[in-house]
Amino acid sequence: MKTRPDRHIRPLVAALLMGMAPHIMDLPLWINLWCLGIWSGILLIDVKKWFLPPRWLWLILVVIAFTAIIASARGRFDSDSGIGLLCLMASLKPFEIKGHRDRMITLFLAYFMVIASLFFSSSLGMTVYLFVAVLVITGLLIRVNHPDMGLSPGLRLSIIIVAQAIPLALILFTVFPRIQGSLWGVQQKKTVLTGLSSTLYPGSMTNLVANKAVAFRVSFDSKIPGSSELYWRGMVFQMFDGKGWRLDPDPALASQLPPGESPVRYEVILEPHNERWMFVLDLPATFPVGYDLMADYTLMAKEKIIAKKRYGFVSNMVHTAGDPEHWDNRSVLLPLKGNPLAQALARSLQGEKATPQTIVDGVLSMIHNQEFYYSLDPPLLGKDPVDDFLFNTRSGYCEHYASAFVFLMRAAGVPARIVSGYLGGEVNPYGNYVIVRQSQAHAWAEVWMENRGWIRVDPTAAIARERVETGTLQLGLGNMDQNLVDEGDGGFFKGLGKNVQLGWDALNFLWYSKVVGYTAQSQKRFLERFGLSLSTLGDWIKIMGLATLLMGCLTALFYLGLSLKHRHKIDPVVKNYLIFLKKMGKIGIQRLPHEGPQDFAETASCKRKDLRPDISGITRLYILLRYAGKNMDKNLLRDFKDLVKRFRP
Amino acid sequence: MDRPFEDIVDRVSQVIYGKKKQIRLALTCLFAGGHLLIEDRPGIGKTTLAKALSRCLGLEFTRIQYTSDLLPADVLGAAVFEQHSSSFVFHPGPIFTQVLLADEINRATPKTQSALLEAMEEKQVTTEGQTRPLPKPFFVIATLNPIEQAGTYALPESQLDRFLLRISIGYPDREAENMLLRAGDTKDNLSVFPPMISSEEVTRIRENVKQVHMSDALLEYVQDILDFTRTSPHFHTGLSPRAGLAILRTARAWALLDGRAHGLPEDIQAILPYVVGHRLHAADSFREYTFDKLLGLFREVPVP
The missing domain is CATH 3.40.50.300 (P-loop containing nucleotide triphosphate hydrolases)
Structure with a gap:
């Protein structure tokens, strides 16, 4: 039997397209081409009024799609293959649409495809798209059910329906038990992750210089500290192999906290970097819950961070004397061979009266006074990189300085180590939080001093300002104000673009910290604010009951409003006519229930000839408003109300 | 008009x-x-x-x-x-x-x-x-x-x-x-009637009849009338949906004949006995109601 495409095929295909759109970037190219090809085919058949291809062809396509997806999955059937299969089957769905039930199934399939995109992304942009897609698909659902309703009234109705669902969604969002971890163990889509690496060689950090990607965002509970104080501690390098630095392979957990004062509370939203380390301000003031605080005061997650991570922390901005974590032997270890000139220089710094402080000062003043340059494009270093840098090239990036400095310290017998992380950050004026980018990666040094503990020394900051290459000031030196001035100089449009970018970033930040980051803990905190505890199952049942009650009330209110609105709609005309009838009744002229307006006007006018003009005027307008379809005419209604008001029998 | x-x-x-x-x-x-x-x-x-x-x-x-x-x-x-x-x-x-x-x-x-x-x-x-x-x-x-x-x-x-x-x-x-x-037999006059x-034009007028506006209030009135014949003990069987359509159609034409583009309750009342007279029977005798009796019965339906 030859059949034509369903008469609603166009809105249905449009709905499926809306559903597939968010997956385009995640799907293999052939699936995209397949879906678009099949859909344009069926639309062409519809436009040209051809018949649908025979059923066996459709079955063959189903088999091909299945085989192809199994072949491309290579035995690993994950969420990607699932979505691919979903899209392939959705592409063939239009062929078998016959009745209303099929149309409904297709539309719900489109909804499902839209929702499935949450597997991969919960970003604000995607959420905005989801909203739009749900609006459009609901509009198409209305169109399929009410084909005579225009496109824009249908869309308006869809907006109203979705808007009405928002309060219920908000209640469910705040109250429904939060399931920890990602849904069904589905991972967020892996992307190419950039960030600091676990080794530090001269030049290993320079590849981050031009990287404007965001490393993490921080909001502070109090005033944001100055950018030169924002040393974001990530890793500590202890092991030197003659050229570069490595992480401690067997780090110990911290047993005590470093002493300090002037604590700040802040919250970090860390972008995934596929490593365990997290970033905290120098120096931690609390033991974290759920993470490890290491003996070198770095913070480690229990597992690799593959999705955005949100954590709150407290740090002391001022380091006071004393340090419970004593240095161990590894902090003075150097290879026996290599870098002889640097070793000699270190020995020359050791004297009778030399203290760690004088050695540190000596090296810093050497960097400041001699011809040391700060450069993003330093020359390559030779076999003895420290010697080469200190006595030959004298030009480098932060890791060159940190590395050379720590080498000299250790050679002079002062325990020292390299800390890497980020320095500074850009304050987003729209959200009052700090954006830390990959380009702000930094490395600095820490030296051990008796009775004072580990002291932070930033050798890069010792370089004389005039020897810092222009345009690179913000890099590694993290001057926020400078940063903004530099970027803002690019003319009006660049400034505007920057502002739009910052505004969008602020919205995203809000989205992640308030919506995506609404975890079970935040839910507990939030509900406790209203005096609702969440410790036992009974509490949960109580809260769910409360939510059900709340939603019931909302629904009841909605219906009440609906009926009020409905009553209001027929009110003004009928109400005023009843007023008129009441006034007539007062002078003894009653309308019989079966009397139409014209008949009544006639009988009433016969009884009171003097009122004839008034009565006929009111009746004429009443008939126009109530029976001639002019009930939307505001002027007419006003005149009618006026006439009835002024009618004094 | x-x-x-x-x-x-x-x-x-x-x-x-x-x-x-x-x-x-x-x-x-x-x-x-x-x-x-x-x-x-x-x-x-x-x-x-x-x-x-x-x-x-x-x-x-x-x-x-x-x-x-x-x-x-x-x-x-x-x-x-x-x-x-x-x-x-x-x-x-x-x-x-x-x-x-x-x-x-x-x-x-x-x-x-x-x-x-x-x-x-x-x-x-x-x-x-x-x-x-x-x-x-x-x-x-x-x-x-x-x-x-x-x-x-x-x-x-x-x-x-x-x-x-x-x-x-x-x-x-x-x-x-x-x-x-x-005047005597008037049949002879017929032959001199010009169209x-x-x-x-008759076909066109029939199209115009379909355009006569029947407001929601009027539809409600017709429904009330239909309901009345179906629930009232006076009638053997109530009016069919086809009869409801017939009422509307006739009322439209009647309104047009009266020079209006919209119907009134009066239009429905005017044509109602003629539309439903041969469609309704008394519940007890299965006889048709007389014109006046029918008119009186439908007075029980108030104009909304």
Whole structure:
């Protein structure tokens, strides 16, 4: 039997397209081409009024799609293959649409495809798209059910329906038990992750210089500290192999906290970097819950961070004397061979009266006074990189300085180590939080001093300002104000673009910290604010009951409003006519229930000839408003109300 | 606003004195695209009414007198063998006209009755496997003699339902009778009637009738009326949805005849007894209600 495409095929295909759109970037190219090809085919058949291809062809396509997806999955059937299969089957769905039930199934399939995109992304942009897609698909659902309703009234109705669902969604969002971890163990889509690496060689950090990607965002509970104080501690390098630095392979957990004062509370939203380390301000003031605080005061997650991570922390901005974590032997270890000139220089710094402080000062003043340059494009270093840098090239990036400095310290017998992380950050004026980018990666040094503990020394900051290459000031030196001035100089449009970018970033930040980051803990905190505890199952049942009650009330209110609105709609005309009838009744002229307006006007006018003009005027307008379809005419209604008001029998 | 078709009513009144309401109802029925049943005795002016209407509207007119020996072929036409062409040629029956007066339809056998009634419903005739459309507009005025019942076949309810309106003309009042007697037989006047509008215009007016606005309040009124006949103990069976549509259709035409583009409760009240009179029966006796009784019953439905 030859059949034509369903008469609603166009809105249905449009709905499926809306559903597939968010997956385009995640799907293999052939699936995209397949879906678009099949859909344009069926639309062409519809436009040209051809018949649908025979059923066996459709079955063959189903088999091909299945085989192809199994072949491309290579035995690993994950969420990607699932979505691919979903899209392939959705592409063939239009062929078998016959009745209303099929149309409904297709539309719900489109909804499902839209929702499935949450597997991969919960970003604000995607959420905005989801909203739009749900609006459009609901509009198409209305169109399929009410084909005579225009496109824009249908869309308006869809907006109203979705808007009405928002309060219920908000209640469910705040109250429904939060399931920890990602849904069904589905991972967020892996992307190419950039960030600091676990080794530090001269030049290993320079590849981050031009990287404007965001490393993490921080909001502070109090005033944001100055950018030169924002040393974001990530890793500590202890092991030197003659050229570069490595992480401690067997780090110990911290047993005590470093002493300090002037604590700040802040919250970090860390972008995934596929490593365990997290970033905290120098120096931690609390033991974290759920993470490890290491003996070198770095913070480690229990597992690799593959999705955005949100954590709150407290740090002391001022380091006071004393340090419970004593240095161990590894902090003075150097290879026996290599870098002889640097070793000699270190020995020359050791004297009778030399203290760690004088050695540190000596090296810093050497960097400041001699011809040391700060450069993003330093020359390559030779076999003895420290010697080469200190006595030959004298030009480098932060890791060159940190590395050379720590080498000299250790050679002079002062325990020292390299800390890497980020320095500074850009304050987003729209959200009052700090954006830390990959380009702000930094490395600095820490030296051990008796009775004072580990002291932070930033050798890069010792370089004389005039020897810092222009345009690179913000890099590694993290001057926020400078940063903004530099970027803002690019003319009006660049400034505007920057502002739009910052505004969008602020919205995203809000989205992640308030919506995506609404975890079970935040839910507990939030509900406790209203005096609702969440410790036992009974509490949960109580809260769910409360939510059900709340939603019931909302629904009841909605219906009440609906009926009020409905009553209001027929009110003004009928109400005023009843007023008129009441006034007539007062002078003894009653309308019989079966009397139409014209008949009544006639009988009433016969009884009171003097009122004839008034009565006929009111009746004429009443008939126009109530029976001639002019009930939307505001002027007419006003005149009618006026006439009835002024009618004094 | 003036009544736009009053000149037609006036002209027809020149041959049927004092029956403006009936003329208007007949015109309403024609414009609403329905068929008219006139229940009255002979000699009241049924034929004159039909003839005068068709002449004024420029429509073709035929009359069939129904008798018990009338056959369907006598109404619809038949294929006749013609010797000179040696073939059967269809000779259209009297039904191929625009206005058909079917006189005393209850005298014919049910078979012949239904031949006409089917043609009325479908506006086409099928004989010997061939379907031929009837002219447009096609308007049937059927008459029934309510007094003489001997040798008649009463129309079943389902067939009566095909007529949009049922009216009776009734005796003229004294003044009209006087005029009639003075003027003598008016049939001769008919031949000099010039058409006042064309049949194309009739088709156009039928389209206009469909455009008459019936407000929600009015639909509610019609529904209340339908509900009333279905729930009230006065009626044997309530009105069908088709009857509801008939009420609306007739009220639209009536409003148009009154020069309005929107219906009023008064329109519905005016045509209601004529639309539902042959569709409703008393619950106890299964008789039809008289006109006045029906009017009184429907007063129980308030205008919303």
